[in-house]
Amino acid sequence: MNRELLRELVPAVIGVLVRRGADFASAEDAVQDALVEAVRGWSESPPQDLRGWLITVAWRKFLDAARADTSRRRREIRVEGEPVPDRAEAVDDTLQLYFLCAHPALTPASSVALTLRAVGGLTTRQIARAYLVPEATMSQRISRAKRTVSGVRLNQPGDVATVVRVLYLVFNEGYSGNVDLAAEAIRLTRQLAAQINHEEVAGLLALMLLHHARRPVRTSPDGRLVPLAEEDRSRWNRHLIAEGVEVLQNALARDRLGEFQAQAAIAALHADARTVAETDWVQIVEWYDELVRLTNSPVARLNRAVALGEADGPRAGLAALAGLDPALPRHAAAAAYLHERAGDPVAAARLYAEAACSASSLPERDHLTRQAARLNSQPRS
Amino acid sequence: MAKYLLLKHYRGGPAPAVDWAPMDQWTPDEVDAHTRFMHDFGARLEETGELVDAQALSPDGAFVRYDGEGRPPVTDGPFVETKDLVAGWYVIDVDSWDRAVELAGELSAAPGPGGRPIHEWLEVRPFYGVPAAVPE
Numbered sequence: 001m002n003r004e005l006l007r008e009l010v011p012a013v014i015g016v017l018v019r020r021g022a023d024f025a026s027a028e029d030a031v032q033d034a035l036v037e038a039v040r041g042w043s044e045s046p047p048q049d050l051r052g053w054l055i056t057v058a059w060r061k062f063l064d065a066a067r068a069d070t071s072r073r074r075r076e077i078r079v080e081g082e083p084v085p086d087r088a089e090a091v092d093d094t095l096q097l098y099f100l101c102a103h104p105a106l107t108p109a110s111s112v113a114l115t116l117r118a119v120g121g122l123t124t125r126q127i128a129r130a131y132l133v134p135e136a137t138m139s140q141r142i143s144r145a146k147r148t149v150s151g152v153r154l155n156q157p158g159d160v161a162t163v164v165r166v167l168y169l170v171f172n173e174g175y176s177g178n179v180d181l182a183a184e185a186i187r188l189t190r191q192l193a194a195q196i197n198h199e200e201v202a203g204l205l206a207l208m209l210l211h212h213a214r215r216p217v218r219t220s221p222d223g224r225l226v227p228l229a230e231e232d233r234s235r236w237n238r239h240l241i242a243e244g245v246e247v248l249q250n251a252l253a254r255d256r257l258g259e260f261q262a263q264a265a266i267a268a269l270h271a272d273a274r275t276v277a278e279t280d281w282v283q284i285v286e287w288y289d290e291l292v293r294l295t296n297s298p299v300a301r302l303n304r305a306v307a308l309g310e311a312d313g314p315r316a317g318l319a320a321l322a323g324l325d326p327a328l329p330r331h332a333a334a335a336a337y338l339h340e341r342a343g344d345p346v347a348a349a350r351l352y353a354e355a356a357c358s359a360s361s362l363p364e365r366d367h368l369t370r371q372a373a374r375l376n377s378q379p380r381s
Numbered sequence: 382m383a384k385y386l387l388l389k390h391y392r393g394g395p396a397p398a399v400d401w402a403p404m405d406q407w408t409p410d411e412v413d414a415h416t417r418f419m420h421d422f423g424a425r426l427e428e429t430g431e432l433v434d435a436q437a438l439s440p441d442g443a444f445v446r447y448d449g450e451g452r453p454p455v456t457d458g459p460f461v462e463t464k465d466l467v468a469g470w471y472v473i474d475v476d477s478w479d480r481a482v483e484l485a486g487e488l489s490a491a492p493g494p495g496g497r498p499i500h501e502w503l504e505v506r507p508f509y510g511v512p513a514a515v516p517e
Contacts, residue, residue, distance in 0.1 A: 223416075358441055373406070
């Protein structure tokens with residue numbers, strides 16, 4: 001059975017149930033139950049019409065649950081079947097689900113979980129495993145999220161920016177746990193890009209593809225972090241890079257720049273360099289200028305300082321860094337790198353060791369410790 | 382089966398058996414050998430069916446306590462003065478206390494400078510179990 005194919009049908013089938021009179025929370029539950037039944041019962045011979053099967057079974061699950069509920073609460077619902085809607089409506093439904101799951105009333109963690117379940121068709125167990133939390137915890141998180149949006153009508157227009165941020169969050173978690181969240185984020189962003197013509201959705205998709213292309217060489221087989229400058233560029237995925245660049249160019253052509261397009265442009269410039277030495281740092285600094293203008297983010301300023309250190313020399317980088325809050329994440333690591341390039345290995349080693357103490361992940365901590373160790377064990381003149 | 386916590390400390394516990402330099406004073410190869418050992422230790426526990434959880438803690442953070450109605454919690458930290466600082470743990474599910482001690486001994490032999498075992502103290506603590514279904 002093709003589970004991927006099945007999962008792609010999930011948002012549309014939720015939409016069908018909602019249009020037949022189910023509320024979102026019950027419809028979503030019913031589709032999950034139908035999915036579980038499909039996984040259990042289809043090992044031998046899957047039905048010909050997956051979508052028809054899923055609608056029929058999910059609707060039955062919904063009716064069963066609603067009847068059980070009605071007998072307690074005597075709630076009126078429309079229970080008779082209505083014509084199955086056409087594809088155009090299904091596309092609309094999927095889009096509305098993206099908006100609902102990224103509703104501003106939800107916390108980022110809830111939005112992420114709900115999106116993966118209602119749009120991505122992942123089971124609660126899979127989502128729990130991906131985020132390394134107990135299944136009961138994830139189940140509660142999803143239930144609470146559904147209660148929060150229970151009053152929201154599915155046909156309200158939403159904000160693409162919130163959806164894009166949720167998908168970005170999913171992608172960034174993509175390297176931990178045992179569900180490939182990066183691949184799932186790309187699938188969901190592709191699906192979204194196919195339904196809505198929005199430059200930042202395209203920008204995000206490009207950004208994801210360009211980073212995903214480097215994924216196999218970002219860590220060594222024993223889990224060590226490999227810095228960009230040391231990555232084996234011959235093993236970058238050229239197909240993903242070509243696709244990412246094309247998606248980005250189409251987005252940029254619309255002349256409505258946004259932060260994800262700017263980030264993707266920076267990733268594209270790195271991807272374009274066959275060797276580290278070929279990197280066009282001057283253009284990268286210009287894109288960081290755009291990013292700072294768009295977001296006013298101190299993290300963008302920090303990254304800009306490092307890029308400036310490559311374009312105009314480490315002194316220029318250190319000067320740019322001097323104006324930034326030392327408490328910023330990776331400030332010490334950036335300072336360490338620039339000091340080493342400026343020919344001050346003693347300060348660099350001290351800063352790498354300091355950076356290791358405030359690292360946000362174990363591979364990062366080990367990498368920074370190793371950098372300090374490398375400098376400390378070098379013979380000094 | 383019983384669960385045990387193998388607790389690693391940045392500082393604290395009995396006086397160190399060997400007083401090693403901090404890790405940033407090692408050679409890069411020694412750092413690599415140490416991190417690879419940690420990685421392999423977890424993988425091996427998974428293979429034997431004894432691993433429950435492994436986590437590492439950043440040395441950042443603070444102590445926090447309630448400070449009365451309507452007042453924000455009091456914080457004390459970062460842990461500059463703290464004598465004892467937890468670095469991380471393994472939770473294992475093993476047949477016996479002896480097996481827990483054996484594993485802690487292996488973990489304590491993680492390689493340090495010159496590839497020699499660091500003889501690090503590990504704190505081994507039994508979890509409370511559930512009451513037996515068949516009381517004796």
